[in-house]
Amino acid sequence: MSVPDERNDVTSRGVVPSWRRPELALALIVLGLGVFVIAGTANVAAAASTLGLGPRFFPLLVGAAMIVIGICYVVDVVRGGHGDPEESEDVDARAPADWRGVGLVSVIFLIFAALLDLLGWVIAGALLFFGLALALGARDRLRAAVVAIILAVATYLAFVKGLGVTLPGGLLSGVI
Amino acid sequence: MDSLNLLLDGFATALTPVNLLYALMGVTLGTLVGVLPGIGPAMTVALLLPITFNVPPASAFIMFAGIYYGGMYGGSTTSILLNTPGESSSMITALEGNKMARRGRAAQALATAAIGSFVAGTIATALLVVAAPLVVDFAISFGPEDYFALAILAFTAVSSVLSRSVVRGLASLSLGLAIGLVGIDQQTGQARLTLGIPQLLDGIDVVIVAVGLFALGEALYVASRLRHAPPEVMPVGRAWMGRADWARSWRPWLRGTALGFPFGALPGGGAEIPTFLSYAVEKRIAKGPAKEEYGKGAIEGVAGPEAANNASAAGTLVPLLTLGLPTSATAAIMLAAFQQYGLQPGPQLFDHNPALVWGMVASLFIGNTMLLVLNLPLAPLWARVLRVPRPYLYAGIVLFAALGVYALNNSWVDLIVLYLLGLLGFAMRRFGLPVAPAVIGLILGPMAEIQLRRALAIGAGDVTTLVRSPVAVVLLVLAALALLTPLIRKAFKA
Numbered sequence: 230m231s232v233p234d235e236r237n238d239v240t241s242r243g244v245v246p247s248w249r250r251p252e253l254a255l256a257l258i259v260l261g262l263g264v265f266v267i268a269g270t271a272n273v274a275a276a277a278s279t280l281g282l283g284p285r286f287f288p289l290l291v292g293a294a295m296i297v298i299g300i301c302y303v304v305d306v307v308r309g310g311h312g313d314p315e316e317s318e319d320v321d322a323r324a325p326a327d328w329r330g331v332g333l334v335s336v337i338f339l340i341f342a343a344l345l346d347l348l349g350w351v352i353a354g355a356l357l358f359f360g361l362a363l364a365l366g367a368r369d370r371l372r373a374a375v376v377a378i379i380l381a382v383a384t385y386l387a388f389v390k391g392l393g394v395t396l397p398g399g400l401l402s403g404v405i
Numbered sequence: 406m407d408s409l410n411l412l413l414d415g416f417a418t419a420l421t422p423v424n425l426l427y428a429l430m431g432v433t434l435g436t437l438v439g440v441l442p443g444i445g446p447a448m449t450v451a452l453l454l455p456i457t458f459n460v461p462p463a464s465a466f467i468m469f470a471g472i473y474y475g476g477m478y479g480g481s482t483t484s485i486l487l488n489t490p491g492e493s494s495s496m497i498t499a500l501e502g503n504k505m506a507r508r509g510r511a512a513q514a515l516a517t518a519a520i521g522s523f524v525a526g527t528i529a530t531a532l533l534v535v536a537a538p539l540v541v542d543f544a545i546s547f548g549p550e551d552y553f554a555l556a557i558l559a560f561t562a563v564s565s566v567l568s569r570s571v572v573r574g575l576a577s578l579s580l581g582l583a584i585g586l587v588g589i590d591q592q593t594g595q596a597r598l599t600l601g602i603p604q605l606l607d608g609i610d611v612v613i614v615a616v617g618l619f620a621l622g623e624a625l626y627v628a629s630r631l632r633h634a635p636p637e638v639m640p641v642g643r644a645w646m647g648r649a650d651w652a653r654s655w656r657p658w659l660r661g662t663a664l665g666f667p668f669g670a671l672p673g674g675g676a677e678i679p680t681f682l683s684y685a686v687e688k689r690i691a692k693g694p695a696k697e698e699y700g701k702g703a704i705e706g707v708a709g710p711e712a713a714n715n716a717s718a719a720g721t722l723v724p725l726l727t728l729g730l731p732t733s734a735t736a737a738i739m740l741a742a743f744q745q746y747g748l749q750p751g752p753q754l755f756d757h758n759p760a761l762v763w764g765m766v767a768s769l770f771i772g773n774t775m776l777l778v779l780n781l782p783l784a785p786l787w788a789r790v791l792r793v794p795r796p797y798l799y800a801g802i803v804l805f806a807a808l809g810v811y812a813l814n815n816s817w818v819d820l821i822v823l824y825l826l827g828l829l830g831f832a833m834r835r836f837g838l839p840v841a842p843a844v845i846g847l848i849l850g851p852m853a854e855i856q857l858r859r860a861l862a863i864g865a866g867d868v869t870t871l872v873r874s875p876v877a878v879v880l881l882v883l884a885a886l887a888l889l890t891p892l893i894r895k896a897f898k899a
Binding site: 234251255262286287299304314321326330343359397 | 442443456458459460496569570571572575576579580582583586590592593595596597598600622623624625626627628629631632737759794795796797798799800801803804805806811812815817820821822827828831832833834835836837838850854857858861862887896
């Protein structure tokens with residue numbers, strides 16, 4: 230249930246021609262995925278022994294529906310339709326998008342994913358938290374570092390020792 | 406009174422010291438995480454899934470019940486004390502609740518929300534006890550074509566109700582359905598859409614999708630548009646209310662419950678519509694000084710919607726437990742939790758695992774009581790949680806998201822998938838695609854496929870098998886109506 234208000238205007242301020250609106254990319258992704266679902270399952274061999282429908286039937290339905298929905302979505306965007314950007318407690322829907330923030334968060338997360346096995350949860354997790362906190366605007370580096378280390382060690386102890394979840398020890402294997 | 410006996414057995418399960426501890430842990434964690442701004446009930450359950458990876462099923466579901474109700478309580482605290490729009494189901498509470506807090510009546514707003522949630526939750530859980538066996542008796546005769554029709558109804562209802570734009574709801578749904586196709590086909594063992602990546606053979610785990618779309622998507626979205634002025638948190642003491650507030654609150658609680666429970670049980674119903682309706686009803690029937698107060702902090706405008714919100718949460722459990730049909734994103738993630746234990750909710754679950762089901766239902770009563778005790782005196786503590794600096798909050802959310810996802814398979818590939826889904830969640834937020842249809846499509850898609858293939862196999866490929874049962878016909882007609890209603894409404898407006 231959305232309460233209409235002036236926030237809706239953010240994406241449709243009219244200066245950008247409709248065919249260059251970024252939402253068009255998302256609509257085209259839906260359309261493209263529909264094609265991909267059909268093409269990607271085209272070579273799935275249906276075992277001749279199966280009674281009824283093979284593994285390609287349902288993807289065909291989903292893919293076809295996606296193509297129809299994707300076309301409708303593209304048409305809607307080109308004709309100037311738009312959704313309401315989601316509202317959340319910490320989001321200023323009126324602010325212009327800060328791509329630097331998104332980029333930084335992305336880079337930090339991907340580096341974390343690449344190094345987690347090598348460094349182990351405690352070190353990689355602490356670095357992830359520290360990096361993200363600074364990227365999102367934490368000023369006090371020392372405090373961020375202390376919180377990062379406490380959180381990483383505490384989650385490791387709670388989940389690995391307490392709840393029996395497996396997390397990589399990495400460089401600190403045997404130390405903790 | 407067969408179900409009464411089963412419920413008493415359920416209490417016997419839930420009242421063991423260990424399970425009481427799990428319930429307490431669940432409600433505390435649920436409230437704590439639910440209070441955190443930016444985290445709705447669906448994300449709360451998704452983020453806390455890994456905690457139960459190694460817990461026995463009965464205890465795990467007792468904990469989940471606590472997390473589920475706790476997340477609801479936490480959300481209302483946030484919307485009353487923070488003057489910013491939040492997730493849609495608690496947005497209505499914020500309308501009057503925040504105004505009350507501004508006038509120095511935060512304690513009363515929190516009290517009517519907490520007590521109202523308790524009253525509504527208890528009544529609605531009792532209704533669940535009555536309704537569930539009835540639905541089970543009815544659903545035991547459902548054939549595969551009926552389940553397929555039910556899934557279609559859930560798909561169209563959730564897509565068209567939750568979004569102002571039907572095409573965006575459907576786009577979200579189709580993204581979820583497509584993600585659900587990835588992996589080995591359960592009936593023939595053929596790999597589909599895995600791009601040759603061995604880690605994708607088992608499919609993309611629901612936890613990864615939910616955490617990616619909700620948690621990482623939210624973090625990226627916040628990174629793109631962080632509110633720079635720190636949000637204002639209203640000061641509050643112990644939550645309490647006086648005689649006059651009680652007199653003004655109890656009727657809205659009951660009316661809210663009556664609205665919330667049935668809507669929660671309907672596909673696509675969710676919490677948004679009943680909370681909104683409850684607010685509208687209370688505002689319309691208000692008389693005298695109370696009417697003047699609307700827009701300035703009327704307690705009825707908090708009591709009614711909060712009760713409706715919690716009653717709908719209990720209502721959601723009826724189709725979830727009896728049919729395996731999730732009607733909200735939160736319910737979809739709960740369903741995923743069942744599947745992690747190899748359990749499929751539905752009529753059979755009541756037959757095969759009565760201890761688990763009724764233990765969970767009993768713990769809903771217990772958890773609700775715990776939450777009341779936890780929320781009234783501890784309101785100032787929860788208010789302090791709201792002051793967590795935002796950079797730490799979102800860094801912490803991503804840390805827990807990564808933990809939960811990595812712990813599934815100990816694979817960095819899952820983290821990359823998580824990131825890609827985070828980007829998708831970000832785009833969906835930015836362009837106003839509702840996330841719930843995607844999660845429901847992902848979870849119900851494979852079930853719909855199995856039932857469709859089963860139905861057509863029984864009917865030897867004859868498509869009319871799908872409409873041979875009257876139940877299926879009714880459900881499919883309702884599904885079409887759900888899809889067409891917004892279009893018809895639009896046509897009339899134009």
